Amino acid sequence: MTSAMKRNFLSVGRIWFLVMFCLMFCPDAQALAYSKSNAIHQPAVWHLSDRIPGPPGLSPLPIVKEKDAGIELARISRCQIDKMRRHDLVVAMQMGEKLNFFPELSSGSQAAENAASGAKQDSLRSSGLENRIQVCAASFEDEKVVEEPEDWNEDNPSETIADPLEPVNRVFFAFNNKFYFWVLKPVAKGYRYVIPEPFRIGIRNMFTNIAMPIRAINCLLQGKVRGFGRELLRFVVNSTAGFLGFADVARIGMHVEAQDEDFGQTLGFFGVGPGIFINWPILGPSSIRDSVGMAGDYFVYPVNYLVPKTGENIAVRGEDRVNRTSLSIGDYEALIKSALDPYVAVRNAYFQYRRAEIEK
């Protein structure tokens, strides 16, 4: 173990300690955060009014249209949310407010206190608290149904990403475009020709499996404790029964999905904006926040410790990139083909994609 490695592990340990310390004092906040992350399985057609049961106990469950383990999971998690006592929710929300977890709630804090003392349903409903709990219960519910023209003001900073480096970014965009069509795509096509698809999917799964620490740690940093648990479970199951991650048995057999978190998303979760758009050569579209995120994730990506030599490391990363490209030939082309200004199209797609990932 080199001293640099030790230092890295130490700093990781310090973050863990900090996170665990925070979580000890705020156990219900993670349950809320968890329910938000879990909500992707929502079977839908819920009505806002039945989200929180009136008297403590179970509320009617959503109508399940299809028998599916993912939906079952959602149902079970739903039961757990329903079982949580209203008082716990209020305490958790107040704690979150004190820690400034939910800045948009600050105006509703008086109402939240009323709810805590009197536990009156009406005051709870009228406060932002209820909304927040609803949002936590289903990410699909986050989406605005009505979009009006006022929302699309291009001057609105939340709708676009600043791009003061546009001239440089465009140069790198042209370079990356050539790199894709002249290098990456031909190599990936040859690779696709040589290696059958099931093997390529297996290799992709192995790379996904070994990147577990990135997802697990960022789940923890965002308070998504169940997501963290799922990642650990997935890693144990897939590394053993799944032949070092080749087969994603945790997903197929147990319906435990990978959590898709990274440090850029963690920063976004805590309210860090993307800053400005940066189009890196080779690495592609990014932002200041996500570049910092990439640097952070570098330290917990096990491949960097297993294959520390620069040359070999690049070779392994190259294999990952070529393998993934071989499975998605055509996606980039479609985006470029349908665009009037491919650079702006990619920049906007990146911005929207990351925003959606952070909201998840």
Next chain:
Amino acid sequence: MWQSLVGMILIMAFAVTAFAGDPTEVIRKTTDKIIAIVKNPALQGPEKKKERDRLIRDAADEIFDREEMSRRTLAQHWRKRTPEEKKEFMDLFEDLLEKTYIDRVEGYSGEKVLYEGERIEGNYALVKVEIMTKQDAKIPVLYRLKKTKSGWLVYDLSIEGVSLINNYRTQFNSIILDSSFKGLMKKLREKVGKQ
């Protein structure tokens, strides 16, 4: 007695909403129709492409609200346009969208489409769909619909959180600000192959 009465009322209520054309049903019907066209063995091969494209276009036209899409894409520039300009833009933009859409649909190779749910608020609705690719990846797709005289019509769709209309809006806005509306129309004409 009472239960059966309540049950009957409930059944009637459900039946009525079903006939009114739920947003999900609108999407499902058209999706099934288009998949049937793409899979139809009688329409395979490059020599049948024209006919196939026409059928797909007709099916898609039924659920897409071209005026709403154009209005939302041009956003603040829409109001400044004359009716003729609006009409020309709508035609060109429709061609572009159809081309994009047909290119994407042509690549269909047996992906499963799962309907995850819908939400309705007044005249607006969201329909969530997930596409299971053959490579075991899930692609979330979100349709946004608006109720019009001719039923629920789609005005936007997001794939993996990327809204199509938002994406074009940013592109068109940047082109208009860099050159002019005429410049945008020229680029659009070049793109869809109408000089």
